[in-house]
Amino acid sequence: MTLTPDRLATMANAIRALSMDAVQAANSGHPGMPMGMADVATVLFAKFLKYDPAAPKWADRDRFVLSAGHGSMLIYSLLHLTGYESPTMDDIRNFRQLGSVCAGHPENFLIPGVECTGGPLGQGLAMAVGMAMAERQLNATFGGDLVDHNTWVIAGDGCLMEGINHEAIGLAGTLKLGKLKVLWDDNKITIDGDTSLSTSEDIPARYRASGWDVFDCDGHDFADIERTLAAAAASDKPTLVACRTVIGKGAPNKQGGHDVHGAPLGAAEIEAAREYLGWTSAPFEVPAEIMADWRSLGAAGAKTRAEWEARLAAAPDAAEFNRRMAGELPEVEPIRKALAEWVEGDATVATRKASENWLNVLAPAIPEMIGGSADLTGSNNTKAKCQAPFTAEDYSGRYVYYGIREFGMAAAMNGMALHGGVIPYGGTFLIFSDYCRNAIRMSALQETRAIYVLTHDSIGLGEDGPTHQPVEHVMSMRLIPNLNVFRPADVIETAECWNLALEAAGTPSVLALTRQNLPQLRKSGDMLSARGAYVLRHAEADRKVILIATGSEVELACKVRDTLEGQGIGADVVSMPCMELYEAQDEAYKHEILPHDPSILRVSIEAGTTMGWERYTAASRNGGLNIGLDRFGASAPAKDLFARFGFTAESIVPKILDKLSA
């Protein structure tokens, strides 16, 4: 099909009309970006993007990422016009209303054609890096007949100004991700005004400095756009295309100004725009011939997909490919067997080391696991023996040296998980979860199986001091919805928590692990961590106390219990490696572990903030007791810090006796 610039222009105007009308109807939203990038997006979808609206989850489709997610009407328009089942015109009509899949920012969990959730600036592009990494890894594994697609991104000035952009493009440049193509909406406008108000950067020079190809085009000249995207597509480097555009193009009195960025145009300007564009249709109506042009584009992908389906059907490793893309774990009998053997053992190791040891069981059995660390491989213990580095020279590797790029790593992990076919995990110090916190949140929101290996999880890391000692981090991540925060107490719980993280296909996980050694506390039981909390030691004397602890403090709780029992005071020790899973249990189980008996004193012990623990302790005898750390740590050897801050049986037992006698 040959689409002349005139026909492309009317097609692009359909995007403009839908965008301005939807924002107007919602009385909220961002018309500037969809109107400004309509021409570029039309050329991309007409001539370059590989997609089939009938199969939004086709494994070898090109990924299209709207990193400038506030311009959501652009992608809603494109998906509807090209013939995706969702969104419907009714959805678009209800843009930004309760129940519409056309949310303010595009949400991957609402519309299958939306590859990732956009909005938090910079992350879409950084997730696209992860998608392009997954593509190369699967290409190296399954070959170009099954996996050979581009990742296209539309990004705005905000995406490029955010710090994560530096991390993302540095990673992409080093890994020579030539199938990553970023179209930059170069409109020289930010919310506060002209970009010159806050930046003087030579963006192309910066991208070139990171090993990227850079092209530029007039974003409203169809021939120039096509020529430039062709050059970008042909490049073997990651590529930035600076698309010089006019924000809000088509709104004759407002285009080019920053007022058009994030507010409805208003009825008068919309009328003027209709005239300017020659668009005579009513709101939410697209003339039949324009719709036909769009739909014929959309239909064109079916042939390519059919050819691919045929190749897949003939491929000897089709079953394995399909398994990985479906996100189904392989047979894990060897893993179960290994865990049973571990339970018989008696290993005193740091949980970070236990994690490494378990990775050496998991990684050979689960080939889709792709590990990595933000330059702390030897500290996070994230590399399994069987994993070779993932590099520009060998994309079949399964271990990524992410560099000192926590946020870029986390976003890339999200992109990999969203791409599918791989299960990413990555490590840094727990404290530096702060650096990638919003990407962890985005894992949760997007329901990705990203696994964060966060070591050095308390003052137990010792000498590096308060900048490196998490205090509030474990609890603060428990506040994020749809995130499982695991803090295992020993080698056995570490292995169990890893298994639970891998099995949670729609929920990301954090594994908070110690630097310091811990004894093996569990010598029996099968996957007890799956209940979130369980009784590790039962009271022998008459039960007066329940000690609830996590991670390294479970050992301490056991010592406290032994002292109490020695004085005739019965005490359970409840190990609670995952609050979220405990909360998901039925009431009967929850009451079995923490009975509604106000005569029993409940005591929490965790080397972090106490706030939040009152959920489990405050309604118990004398208001319960929370042993924790509500201040910053200090620099000293771990044992000195635990003593200084009261994490010893000698310090805790008298507090319990006081409470019992109050």
Next chain:
Amino acid sequence: MTLTPDRLATMANAIRALSMDAVQAANSGHPGMPMGMADVATVLFAKFLKYDPAAPKWADRDRFVLSAGHGSMLIYSLLHLTGYESPTMDDIRNFRQLGSVCAGHPENFLIPGVECTGGPLGQGLAMAVGMAMAERQLNATFGGDLVDHNTWVIAGDGCLMEGINHEAIGLAGTLKLGKLKVLWDDNKITIDGDTSLSTSEDIPARYRASGWDVFDCDGHDFADIERTLAAAAASDKPTLVACRTVIGKGAPNKQGGHDVHGAPLGAAEIEAAREYLGWTSAPFEVPAEIMADWRSLGAAGAKTRAEWEARLAAAPDAAEFNRRMAGELPEVEPIRKALAEWVEGDATVATRKASENWLNVLAPAIPEMIGGSADLTGSNNTKAKCQAPFTAEDYSGRYVYYGIREFGMAAAMNGMALHGGVIPYGGTFLIFSDYCRNAIRMSALQETRAIYVLTHDSIGLGEDGPTHQPVEHVMSMRLIPNLNVFRPADVIETAECWNLALEAAGTPSVLALTRQNLPQLRKSGDMLSARGAYVLRHAEADRKVILIATGSEVELACKVRDTLEGQGIGADVVSMPCMELYEAQDEAYKHEILPHDPSILRVSIEAGTTMGWERYTAASRNGGLNIGLDRFGASAPAKDLFARFGFTAESIVPKILDKLSA
């Protein structure tokens, strides 16, 4: 004094010896950086840095920032050798031990000569940008006789690879901060191995693309170092000096490798290093003639300082300068008066708008307030009418267009506050506190008066949807020690909370503000927010319920109360704008507000996570009740969302009645 390269070399070896011996004694730490950068640092302190060890807080000293804070023995060595009172040799001997001021990473609150806390990579350099901004602002205000100093930074590869580096250098380049000089320890080593493992960036090209000057030198050739630092000092652009160094220089068998980065050299290698360096002194001993060279350097600054003191004494605005540098607020009587007038009023406004209105009272009265926003000026309402932009053309401005750089902004605010003489505040959406979370934590750890204006503080922002709707953020920031999190309920509390934030000289503050309008609830009372929580509405009927709410949900709590009272059920409404201040009250006041009476049902209402609220509710009748949002939000108009998620009196009252009758 003429120091020949030979003498400089022995002086630098004193740094090496102290560093390797201290790390060895602690059996923990980072010898590689101090040994590698010893030569460069020696030249800096010998020939370029303006400082006087006798007056570490001298206002016009050069600021020296060790951004690569893990190399803390470098700064401890330099401070001790040049004659600062702290640290002593005993402190150094006790490096990384409990009670020593020589913590694992340098902490500004432990040693006066440490300008900022180092460790979290990238932030030192970004704080230095803020220091250089404060310097220019004060220079423009008070003139070059009083304020004219450089900010020197030593940064490592990690500082340059982190995303925040992009934000920091972009801001510095745009603002043309010519007095900022960054010495990059270009040793081509990261923890995981050679830098080539994870980066292929042309760093000088990137810095040039952001408007920086770039020089390079052999970091072990004293003449070359001096020549290059002189060129850097003379540049009128922000300047990067690539210092090509050998990590761990002086350890003959380990230098140049990544094992020397973060572990003791070991006794054998230390012996070999002593021989290699010709260093015959015992650990923690410095030969007298070398110490004399260092001390004479340190003493040289006294003359410059005396000249400056004389200029200050003669300056007409000396008192004002001293007031600002001391961090003392000016006379605030006009502010008190304005607040009293506001209490008489009846303003229905969003708290973000109330904040803007109050800024128009504060900013004219407190000239050291420097505002800004990360490209959301019109949304955060952070600009006071009296504030002109702070730009490269006019440094006297008091409003910073930070660009889309949340992390860079927050770190710059810390740098400004640490520099002194200014009180920084800055805005973004509350959700994007995630992007700068560790800098907020660093505000708290460093005890800086940084004020974060975080608007759009709940699902009340409406249509932008879950990526923009904070759920866990208010509570998660309450977990950070030494941070006051304010969530005011109306125009009066907003003004009060602003005042409290300004008065807290050693504690940063977050102001969580609404997008949506709220009625004025308070018509009386003076600075009630200072108690953290207070009874806004007293029960009329027999008190059965205490409703505790914050921010926009206080209005809702009042409606719930009215409904309950209408049914003869007495209910207090406690407004709790700041949990931290409430916790700081004496027990008598706390019991007055929340009496120990289990027959009263306590109900928390906050449009965010419920976890944490059990502290105040769980021990009350029938386990208390927590009204909140423990899931992600959605895209829709605010009123639809509040209804959908149960934030209406119609939804809450039946739950209370259920609890009362249980």
